[in-house]
Amino acid sequence: MELSNGEVLISNDGATILSKMNVLHPAAKMLVELSQSQDIEAGDGTTTVVVVAGSLLEACGSLLSKGIHPMAIATSFMKAADQATKILEGISKPVDLNDRHALISAVNTCLSSKVVCQNSDILAPIAVDSVLGIIEDPLMSI
Numbered sequence: 001m002e003l004s005n006g007e008v009l010i011s012n013d014g015a016t017i018l019s020k021m022n023v024l025h026p027a028a029k030m031l032v033e034l035s036q037s038q039d040i041e042a043g044d045g046t047t048t049v050v051v052v053a054g055s056l057l058e059a060c061g062s063l064l065s066k067g068i069h070p071m072a073i074a075t076s077f078m079k080a081a082d083q084a085t086k087i088l089e090g091i092s093k094p095v096d097l098n099d100r101h102a103l104i105s106a107v108n109t110c111l112s113s114k115v116v117c118q119n120s121d122i123l124a125p126i127a128v129d130s131v132l133g134i135i136e137d138p139l140m141s142i
Contacts, residue, residue: 014047015039027057044110097135103128 018032031050038049056077063073096102104124111120 014050018046018050097132100128100132103132 015035015038018035021032023029023032031053034053035046035050038044038046060073064070095106107124107127108120111117111123116123
């Protein structure tokens with residue numbers, strides 16, 4: 001991507017790419033802001049959140065063109081979000097902070113899509129030990 005000052009930016013980070021684009025359409029601006037919010041809150045998943053939101057917007061457009069009222073669409077999305085939350089809570093497993101091996105495995109999974117994945121066997125234990133080192137009560141479960 002060529003920037004306004006003539007420099008070339010090479011990145012596979014969705015948030016970085018979107019932040020450098022000159023976006024004018026209100027819905028597109030919303031997606032850029034969504035990506036930035038995701039990056040601030042989670043530090044990951046910026047491209048995924050934009051793809052999912054874009055798909056939801058596309059579905060909304062299709063429903064609106066069929067004459068479905070916007071409030072009916074919004075209400076249905078809220079019901080779907082509630083149901084998705086229930087499903088995720090139903091399949092979730094508590095994290096035992098005393099099970100270092102399980103924590104390292106979880107961190108390895110998180111690192112698998114990152115540039116540093118080839119070093120996850122070194123980085124995962126460092127990350128786990130760092131977090132465990134600052135937790136006040138290591139016997140608590142989250």
